[in-house]
Amino acid sequence: MMLEVSDITMRFGGLVAISDASLSVPKGGLVGLIGPNGAGKTTLFTIIAGFQMPTAGRVRFDGADITSQPAHVRAQHGIARTFQIVQPFAGLNVRENIAVGSYLRHPRRADAHAKAEAVAAQVGLAAELDKPAASLTVAGRKRLELARALATEPKLLLLDEVLAGLNPSEIRDIIPVIEGIRASGVTILMIEHVMQAVMSLCEQVYVLAQGRMIAHGPPREVCADAQVIEAYLGKGAAGRINGGEAAHA
Numbered sequence: 001m002m003l004e005v006s007d008i009t010m011r012f013g014g015l016v017a018i019s020d021a022s023l024s025v026p027k028g029g030l031v032g033l034i035g036p037n038g039a040g041k042t043t044l045f046t047i048i049a050g051f052q053m054p055t056a057g058r059v060r061f062d063g064a065d066i067t068s069q070p071a072h073v074r075a076q077h078g079i080a081r082t083f084q085i086v087q088p089f090a091g092l093n094v095r096e097n098i099a100v101g102s103y104l105r106h107p108r109r110a111d112a113h114a115k116a117e118a119v120a121a122q123v124g125l126a127a128e129l130d131k132p133a134a135s136l137t138v139a140g141r142k143r144l145e146l147a148r149a150l151a152t153e154p155k156l157l158l159l160d161e162v163l164a165g166l167n168p169s170e171i172r173d174i175i176p177v178i179e180g181i182r183a184s185g186v187t188i189l190m191i192e193h194v195m196q197a198v199m200s201l202c203e204q205v206y207v208l209a210q211g212r213m214i215a216h217g218p219p220r221e222v223c224a225d226a227q228v229i230e231a232y233l234g235k236g237a238a239g240r241i242n243g244g245e246a247a248h249a
């Protein structure tokens, strides 16, 4: 396994944001993490990336227990994440923004910029390298966020809603980019609300609801799970939907 998260609990004062949650991502896999708003998905990413210590539980990465490792050490070992709210350095151009990631492994400016250019080509930003980051569209900023994380040359990439805010054609355009990253050997765990994308990209999906991992499996099975339907649509929803189907049959 590339990533094994075991029995994580995260308390903020009296609030239990995550309760005894586990998940694993195989080497080379592309796994989804879904769940209603406030379920604890971003908090779990923060714990995996090392920005917060869990109240209880362990995180193993590529064979080592990294639970107490700080975020910058995890980055060196190959964990990168994107952020839901993209905040590029507005005063820098696209190349310089991507280089913020590539400096991790390429301390010389020329090397960092060369790496940034290679990553820009991979995510479809080659034509924008000299433009100010502030001039990018929302879709461009999402690609920039992907590029910045990729430029650190991760083994494990944590994508936090990279498709949020994009229209259907922008989503169609960016899905092959994610597939390409995976095909290049990077293991991916993605938080995503766009179910169409989860269905087409992920071979396994975990469902977090109110801090608990309530289901996991292939996306089609998970979406048919009564507990999952109820977590999204409220108690009794699965029965109403199945009843509806029966009525049409």
Ligand SMILES: Nc1ncnc2c1ncn2[C@@H]1O[C@H](COP(=O)(O)OP(=O)(O)OP(=O)(O)O)[C@@H](O)[C@H]1O
Pocket (backbone or CB within 6 Å): 012, 015, 017, 035, 036, 037, 038, 039, 040, 041, 042, 043, 044
């Ligand atoms: N630093 C913090 N201090 C206190 N409470 C927090 C903190 N971080 C997160 N929470 C709470 O933990 C819960 C889980 O939040 P989280 O952002 O992880 O959910 P999420 O599944 O990512 O939701 P969304 O899809 O809306 O981004 C929420 O109730 C949130 O208010």
